[in-house]
Amino acid sequence: MIKFLDLQKINNQYRDELVQAATRVIDSGWFLLGEELTQFEEDYAKYCGTKYALGVANGLDALRLIFKAYIEMGLMSRGDEVIVPANTYIASILAVTDNGLLPVLVEPRLDSYNLDASLIEVAITSKTRAVLTVHLYGQNSIDDQMLEICQKHNLFLVEDNAQAQGGVWKGKLTGGIGDAAGHSFYPGKNLGALGDAGAVTTNDKELYQTVKALRNYGSHKKYENIYQGLNSRLDEIQAAFLNVKLKYLPKEIEKRREIAEQYLKGITNPLVVLPLVPDPQQHVWHLFVIRNNNRLKLQQILLESGVQTLIHYPIPPHKQGAYSNFNENHYPITEQIHREVLSLPMSPVLTDKEVQEVIQLINKFKG
Ligand SMILES: *Cc1c(COP(=O)(O)O)cnc(C)c1O
Numbered sequence: 615m616i617k618f619l620d621l622q623k624i625n626n627q628y629r630d631e632l633v634q635a636a637t638r639v640i641d642s643g644w645f646l647l648g649e650e651l652t653q654f655e656e657d658y659a660k661y662c663g664t665k666y667a668l669g670v671a672n673g674l675d676a677l678r679l680i681f682k683a684y685i686e687m688g689l690m691s692r693g694d695e696v697i698v699p700a701n702t703y704i705a706s707i708l709a710v711t712d713n714g715l716l717p718v719l720v721e722p723r724l725d726s727y728n729l730d731a732s733l734i735e736v737a738i739t740s741k742t743r744a745v746l747t748v749h750l751y752g753q754n755s756i757d758d759q760m761l762e763i764c765q766k767h768n769l770f771l772v773e774d775n776a777q778a779q780g781g782v783w784k785g786k787l788t789g790g791i792g793d794a795a796g797h798s799f800y801p802g803k804n805l806g807a808l809g810d811a812g813a814v815t816t817n818d819k820e821l822y823q824t825v826k827a828l829r830n831y832g833s834h835k836k837y838e839n840i841y842q843g844l845n846s847r848l849d850e851i852q853a854a855f856l857n858v859k860l861k862y863l864p865k866e867i868e869k870r871r872e873i874a875e876q877y878l879k880g881i882t883n884p885l886v887v888l889p890l891v892p893d894p895q896q897h898v899w900h901l902f903v904i905r906n907n908n909r910l911k912l913q914q915i916l917l918e919s920g921v922q923t924l925i926h927y928p929i930p931p932h933k934q935g936a937y938s939n940f941n942e943n944h945y946p947i948t949e950q951i952h953r954e955v956l957s958l959p960m961s962p963v964l965t966d967k968e969v970q971e972v973i974q975l976i977n978k979f980k981g
Contacts (some may be wrong), residue, residue, distance in 0.1 A: 616959050618922040619802055623963045628858055632808070635854035642850070647830070648854035655813075657860055658797075662779075663790040664815040665788045665821040669848030673776040673798020676812040677709030677746070679846060680772055680794045683824035684743070685713060686841050689770075694743040697769075699729040699755075700948040702748040704931045706774045709796070710746065711937075715923075718742070719932060719940065722949045725890040727903070728755035734763050744770040749778030749788050751889070751926070752804065752870075752900030756791050757781055770794070775815075777900040779805050780867045783893075787813045793798050799856060804870070804900050805863050811852040811890075869962040870899040873969055877902055877958065880973035885981045886912075901926055905954040912979055913956055919975050924957045 625632060640648060651669050659667035670676050684690040692714035698706055700719035710717045720737050723730045723798050727750050734745060745764055747755045756771070764771045771792035779797060781788040787797040801810035814825050824841075827834050832843025871894060878888055887905035891897050903926065913923050930952045932940035958972055 615919045616964075616972065618924050618957070618959050619961050620963055621801055621806070624806070624961060625808065627963070628862065631858045632855055635858050636851060639854050645850050646847050648850045650850045650857060651848055654848070654853040654856050654860070657857065658813055659859065660816060661797070661863075662787050664795075665819070666815065667706045668814045668816060668822065668825050668829060669853055670812045670825075671846040671848060672810040673774075673796055673800060673812040674705045674709060674903045675773060675802075675829070675844065675846040676796030676798070676814045677706065677781070678712050679771070679825045679844070680796055680814055680816075680821070680830050681709060681713040681715060681744075682828055682844075683821050684770065685787045686824055687820060689742045690715065693741065695739060695741045697734055697742060697745045698770075699739055699748050699750070700945040701727065701930060701934060701951050702750065702774065703776070703837075703927060704934060704936065705776070705798075706746055706748050707931050707937070715743075716741075719943070719945060719948075722750070722944050722951065724947050724950065726753060726755070726828045726892075727751060727889075727951060728753060729760070731757055731759040734760065738763075738767055738769075742767065742769060744772055746772045747776060747792070747842055748774040748776075749781060751903050752778045752781065752898040753889075753891070754778060754781040754783045754791075754896040756788075764792075767897075772796070775788050776800070776803060776812075778898055779803075780863060780898045782895040790817075793818060794821055799852070804867065804898055805856065805859060807852040807859075808855050809849075809852055811848050811856060813848070858920065866962040867898045868962060871897070873960060873964055874899045874902055876969045877964070877973065880970065880974050883979055885979060886976060899960055901957045902960040903955050903957050905951075906956060906979075906981075907954055908981055909954055909956045911981075912976070915979060916972070921972055921975060923961060925955060926957050927952060927955075 773795035775789040776798035794816040834839030
């Protein structure tokens with residue numbers, strides 16, 4: 615069986631170091647907001663090229679806390695609008711609505727699956743305060759046009775960098791291009807903890823200080839609460855695991871890029887649409903997503919030959935029960951993407967032989 619993602623194998627590469635890290639935390643008797651977290655925040659900010667990084671409980675909270683902080687800072691208020699790609703994972707949108715802000719869904723480009731910057735301006739109203747752009751599948755989604763529009767209309771540019779740690783655009787890393795970014799270290803993400811974890815990065819000192827209080831009951835000083843905060847801290851034990859895994863992230867991204875290159879070169883079946891990659895540095899291949907108009911059959915054939923695939927994502931947010939107010943809306947590109955996408959096995963522990971096997975099976979597919 616070629617697994618979609620073999621987390622056991624991935625973490626087993628670092629088993630000794632992970633055990634040491636866990637032991638260090640257990641023996642320290644200190645489990646929250648300690649040295650492991652401080653170390654991780656320093657190293658992760660350095661990695662992203664930002665002044666600040668703050669560990670939080672998960673990726674959804676990272677995004678929730680950014681918007682909550684902007685509200686506490688008086689820069690946004692309930693009822694304000696945030697532009698979000700219609701084809702994102704639902705977490706991006708939950709972070710907006712959880713704060714009483716209104717998501718304005720905008721279509722992605724069919725070639726990159728990322729927010730179509732040319733459609734942003736028509737969606738802007740007097741209530742628009744931010745663009746929440748998502749580096750979907752691991753590919754940077756920011757371009758000059760998006761930055762110019764945000765500047766011209768005085769909008770915050772917030773990055774959902776749950777899937778793209780390590781992507782580079784014009785010498786900057788994703789998570790360090792916009793005003794603030796939310797990151798996820800969910801076990802299956804490119805930098806995966808051994809449980810839930812996330813981070814906020816920014817160069818904005820006031821935002822940093824506000825999120826820092828908000829993640830800890832709205833408090834800078836014990837028992838003094840200046841905001842109605844959350845409990846959203848990154849555990850010492852997860853920070854310790856991330857301190858181990860962050861060191862290996864660049865190597866793992868390189869491996870993902872090698873595998874993607876093999877897929878891109880090897881898959882020649884005209885029935886399959888490959889991802890478009892204008893600049894290899896901008897993609898860290900969290901997912902390798904192909905399109906086919908009979909993807910369930912392709913998925914079934916692959917599975918029968920021992921290849922696991924997944925669909926990211928089968929139902930778009932505007933068709934979910936959670937957002938019944940959007941159910942009647944129509945986003946044809948988003949809907950096409952959700953009908954046709956299929957994610958092939960992708961991880962730094964896939965072997966060349968496994969990759970070639972997947973390629974051959976796909977090339978044999980007759981539709
Ligand atoms: C994973 C993910 C999130 C949420 O991260 P969690 O750590 O699972 O809360 C948000 N946005 C996108 C695009 C994601 O892929």
